[in-house]
Amino acid sequence: MLKVECVVFFAVMSCLEAAKLPSYIIPCSASDPNLNECGRKHAQDALPSVIKGDPKFKLPSLEPLKLPEIKITSGNLRVDLLNVIIKGFDNAQVKDMQIDLKNKHISLTVFIDKANLLSNYEISGNILILPIRGKGRSNITFAGGSYKYDFDYTLKDKHGDKYMIMKNNKLDFKTERSYFYFENLFGGDNQLGEQMNKFLNENWETVEQELGPAITQTMSTIITSSLNGIFDKVPFKDIILQPNPA
Incomplete structure (x- = not known):
């Protein structure tokens, strides 16, 4: 059973009065035959401003993104990532957006060439078939x-x-490669530490399956909170422009 605990520094609060959509986000029309492409393009155009953060809409700064901790429990493996810094959002590209107004469903696909996660770590238990323990600095890419x-x-x-209320949010990801480095494993035994780091990188796909869900859960929480910061304040008709009634 995988257990994930995510701690985020910010919270999204409902606003008592309606607000206008931020100037860097351009709405699309519900009647646009190319609504999906309009959404993708405008999302890409808005990304640099979104990454900088916007206190008015409770959007955190994403480059870098700083989190106090990510905790992972999978079987008897426990990993605590502390004082986490995530870099790489500034090279993000919005590849696809699907807006289904009839079924009230939206999906967004973003490509990030390199996402780098730096932190202090504490790890204990077994990963794959091998025991692992240590405490120090870690680098996950x-x-x-x-x-x-x-x-x-x-x-x-x-x-x-009318305002949008999100539900059933989900984040999935696939990578071309992952890299892992944990310093000071096994009480600073360099030989055992090097062997373990080599083993983790030779089996990166399986290790990613162990550690990835906690990181994606954290990112999903951040994305959901950020979107809610806008949806709570901006009416739906200003996010997706509605055609004038006949």
Whole structure:
């Protein structure tokens, strides 16, 4: 059973009054025959501003993204990543967006060439078939990562307008390669530490399956909170422009 605990520094609060969409986010029209491409292009155009963060909409700065900790428990393996710094969002590319207004479903696919996660770590238990323990600095890199974020939504009446309420959000990812380095394994035994790091990188796909879900769960929490920061404040009609009634 995989258990993930994520701690994030920010919270998204509902706003009592409607706000305008940030100037760096350009809405698309529901009647646009190329709605998906419009959404993808405008999401890509907005990305540099989104990465910088926006306190008005509770958007955190993403380059770098700083988190106090990510905790992972899988079987008898326990990993605590502390004082986490994640870099790489500034090279993100929005590859696809699918907006299904009829079924109230949106998906977004982003490619990140290299996502680098630096932290202090504490690890104990077994990974694959080998015992592992240690405490020190760690470096985890996901290369060629494709991240797909899906969510459903409902519309809720508030302040005389309809607002998006997210549900069933999910983040999946695939990488071309992952790299792992944990210093000071086995109490600083250099030979055992080098052998273990070599083993982790030779079996990177399996190790990614052990550690990846916690990291993606953290990212999903951040994405959801960031989107809610906008959806809580901006009416749906200003996010997806509605055609004028006949």
